[in-house]
Amino acid sequence: MSSASAHAADPAGDFVSPDGIRDRFAQAMSAMYRDEVPQYGALLDIVADVNARVLRAAEDSAPMPEAERARLGVERHGAIRVGSARELGMLRRMFAIMGMQPVGYYDLSIAGVPVHSTAFRPADPDALARNPFRIFTSLLRLELIENPELRTLAARLLDAREIFTPGALRLTEEFEARGGFDQQQAQDFVGELLQTFRWHARATVPLELYRRMHDAHRLVADVVCFRGPHINHLTPRTLDIDAVQQEMPRRGIAAKEIIEGPPRRRVPILLRQTSFKALAEQVRFGDGAGEIGAHTARFGEVEQRGIALTPKGRALYDELLREANAGGAQSGPEDYEARLERVFQAFPDDLDAIRRQGLGYFDYAPTAESIPAGVDAGDLEALVAAGAVRARPIVYEDFLPVSAAGIFQSNLGDAARRAFQAADARAAFERALGCAAHDEFALYEAQQTASIERCLRGPATARDEARHLP
Ligand code: OOG
Numbered sequence: 001m002s003s004a005s006a007h008a009a010d011p012a013g014d015f016v017s018p019d020g021i022r023d024r025f026a027q028a029m030s031a032m033y034r035d036e037v038p039q040y041g042a043l044l045d046i047v048a049d050v051n052a053r054v055l056r057a058a059e060d061s062a063p064m065p066e067a068e069r070a071r072l073g074v075e076r077h078g079a080i081r082v083g084s085a086r087e088l089g090m091l092r093r094m095f096a097i098m099g100m101q102p103v104g105y106y107d108l109s110i111a112g113v114p115v116h117s118t119a120f121r122p123a124d125p126d127a128l129a130r131n132p133f134r135i136f137t138s139l140l141r142l143e144l145i146e147n148p149e150l151r152t153l154a155a156r157l158l159d160a161r162e163i164f165t166p167g168a169l170r171l172t173e174e175f176e177a178r179g180g181f182d183q184q185q186a187q188d189f190v191g192e193l194l195q196t197f198r199w200h201a202r203a204t205v206p207l208e209l210y211r212r213m214h215d216a217h218r219l220v221a222d223v224v225c226f227r228g229p230h231i232n233h234l235t236p237r238t239l240d241i242d243a244v245q246q247e248m249p250r251r252g253i254a255a256k257e258i259i260e261g262p263p264r265r266r267v268p269i270l271l272r273q274t275s276f277k278a279l280a281e282q283v284r285f286g287d288g289a290g291e292i293g294a295h296t297a298r299f300g301e302v303e304q305r306g307i308a309l310t311p312k313g314r315a316l317y318d319e320l321l322r323e324a325n326a327g328g329a330q331s332g333p334e335d336y337e338a339r340l341e342r343v344f345q346a347f348p349d350d351l352d353a354i355r356r357q358g359l360g361y362f363d364y365a366p367t368a369e370s371i372p373a374g375v376d377a378g379d380l381e382a383l384v385a386a387g388a389v390r391a392r393p394i395v396y397e398d399f400l401p402v403s404a405a406g407i408f409q410s411n412l413g414d415a416a417r418r419a420f421q422a423a424d425a426r427a428a429f430e431r432a433l434g435c436a437a438h439d440e441f442a443l444y445e446a447q448q449t450a451s452i453e454r455c456l457r458g459p460a461t462a463r464d465e466a467r468h469l470p
């Protein structure tokens with residue numbers, strides 16, 4: 001069915017697309033955070049400058065595909081932490097309105113952090129190209145609070161709070177009943193949902209209780225002692241993270257010392273991230289005039305994304321990162337970078353080798369009108385070798401919080417390191433979520449497989465199909 005007839009037959013044609021709602025929401029979140037944390041705005045300016053410079057330099061030799069270039073300017077991820085199954089389940093329904101699905105499961109307890117998480121993001125390539133806005137969403141694991149009295153108090157505080165506005169709740173039900181939003185509803189929904197993620201300069205508990213929660217873990221205090229899950233960072237994507245890292249101090253931003261993830265390479269893999277330190281913000285505790293104190297939660301981060309790795313590539317990456325980190329905390333940042341680079345020489349740094357060894361995911365597309373004589377149209381490798389098919393790396397759309405947290409933990413030394421004894425909690429997480437989280441590898445694999453199938457049906461056919469896309 002063509003989209004024109006769907007439009008005529010179905011009132012859904014008048015609904016704002018999920019991509020459109022997500023785009024508005026991402027812009028609104030960015031504007032709000034820029035307002036609340038001015039250093040985030042400064043970081044956006046640096047990233048815009050660096051990206052423009054990289055794109056200009058690559059214009060002749062390796063121009064970026066138009067779709068990728070277009071999304072770069074709006075690309076962000078954020079992070080929030082919620083406290084209960086109900087909160088997570090509601091968020092899943094609300095993010096679904098914006099085409100954001102739970103992808104991946106991250107158990108952060110292995111790094112001593114009492115949460116587990118997923119990333120809400122668009123799952124299909126077209127939606128990702130429109131606006132890849134992602135929100136890394138963590139659920140506090142109350143059962144990991146050791147003190148039973150504190151655990152009960154935390155549960156009570158979470159039970160008593162409502163993080164959604166009545167408008168957001170009503171609109172979500174309306175959306176689910178009708179299957180879409182008109183322009184006005186979309187605008188209202190974005191405005192209402194935004195309220196959930198804003199900063200509250202007043203805690204819901206007295207300072208003394210805040211301190212006890214903080215002693216259990218600073219994330220426990222961050223989740224339990226406030227009215228809602230304030231967005232704790234918003235991260236733009238850069239094409240040269242080393243340049244951003246160097247530029248930050250020049251513009252008065254205190255960056256952390258090392259970039260997390262893989263070393264700088266010709267072919268970027270997965271994700272490299274760096275951040276500036278969290279701000280200590282003034283908070284009023286308790287009722288009435290209350291006591292004045294500070295809470296440290298919100299920071300800034302920047303990331304560079306590379307090719308998505310297959311399970312085989314990821315296993316190699318994890319092994320090499322472990323080896324690099326085994327050097328321990330005694331060495332300075334310079335030693336760490338050198339060691340990382342040395343160890344990662346074992347990971348091929350050339351697209352063709354990564355592809356041939358099955359370490360990364362690729363999107364294949366025909367290049368030629370007709371297949372050169374003597375080349376088997378059913379043989380992908382022969383088509384690639386003959387130049388009749390090109391392979392482009394698929395961008396990693398997900399996260400690496402545990403490898404980052406692992407480095408953080410190893411820098412803290414033994415005294416501060418805490419390994420929570422946690423059974424596999426994925427099932428409980430997905431019950432709270434109300435559905436299973438997508439397997440990120442399966443999504444990349446499906447994209448690669450679909451692209452190969454289009455090539456093997458014959459270059460001309462695939463190109464015709466592409467021409468007929470709306
Ligand atoms: C987890 C944030 C994880 C990333 O980029 O890996 C994340 C949190 O502290 O809430 O945003």
Ligand code: NI
Pocket residue numbers: 077078079136233235301
């Ligand atoms: Ni982040």
